[in-house]
Amino acid sequence: MATNVAILASGSGSNFQNIVQSDLDISIKVLIVDNPHAYAIERAKNLDVPYRIVDRKQHTKDSFEKEILTILKEYEVELIVLAGFMKILSPDFISKYEDKIINLHPSLLPSFKGREGIKDAFEYGVKVTGVTVHYVDSGIDTGMIIAQEAVIIEDKDTLETLEEKIHEVEYRLYIEALKMVLEERQ
Numbered sequence: 001m002a003t004n005v006a007i008l009a010s011g012s013g014s015n016f017q018n019i020v021q022s023d024l025d026i027s028i029k030v031l032i033v034d035n036p037h038a039y040a041i042e043r044a045k046n047l048d049v050p051y052r053i054v055d056r057k058q059h060t061k062d063s064f065e066k067e068i069l070t071i072l073k074e075y076e077v078e079l080i081v082l083a084g085f086m087k088i089l090s091p092d093f094i095s096k097y098e099d100k101i102i103n104l105h106p107s108l109l110p111s112f113k114g115r116e117g118i119k120d121a122f123e124y125g126v127k128v129t130g131v132t133v134h135y136v137d138s139g140i141d142t143g144m145i146i147a148q149e150a151v152i153i154e155d156k157d158t159l160e161t162l163e164e165k166i167h168e169v170e171y172r173l174y175i176e177a178l179k180m181v182l183e184e185r186q
């Protein structure tokens with residue numbers, strides 16, 4: 001049976017859309033966003049995916065995570081896929097879904113952790129950056145790596161062209177990595 005998945009996002013949601021439109025053998029039960037202005041919400045409406053807004057600003061850290069956990073239980077979620085979700089989940093939350101939370105990060109970890117992986121790599125001046133898919137553990141961008149791919153930064157690249165190159169790799173790599181995760185779960 002298809003694995004029940006929740007996708008968590010904070011912003012544009014292009015990876016969310018890409019996953020919904022992929023051939024992955026999953027049942028996307030719900031999109032959860034922490035930001036009521038996230039464009040991902042419009043995508044969920046267009047794609048007919050149920051969505052829930054858990055506004056971080058209306059919650060304490062504790063009640064924010066409790067609300068998300070309630071939604072995950074309600075939808076019998078087995079796998080949590082972070083797609084541009086910009087909030088740090090607590091060790092307590094993560095322990096409830098150990099090895100069941102996957103994250104996409106726009107750099108070659110362990111370099112350029114954090115919220116601005118693309119910009120930080122570009123401004124540092126590295127010639128190679130990339131994309132990483134990893135399990136989420138209690139550290140920040142430290143969990144076991146599932147898949148990784150390099151992206152060359154050329155002299156002619158701007159931050160914008162680099163962002164495009166990274167996203168292109170993300171769309172392919174996240175699907176490949178999720179396929180590996182699903183196979184391992186069988």
Ligand code: GAR
Nearest residue numbers: 011012013014015084104105106114
């Ligand atoms: C993606 O580039 C993803 O790697 C990044 O946010 C973007 C979301 O784009 N995630 C992180 O930086 C996590 N620290 P999207 O909303 O269009 O999918």
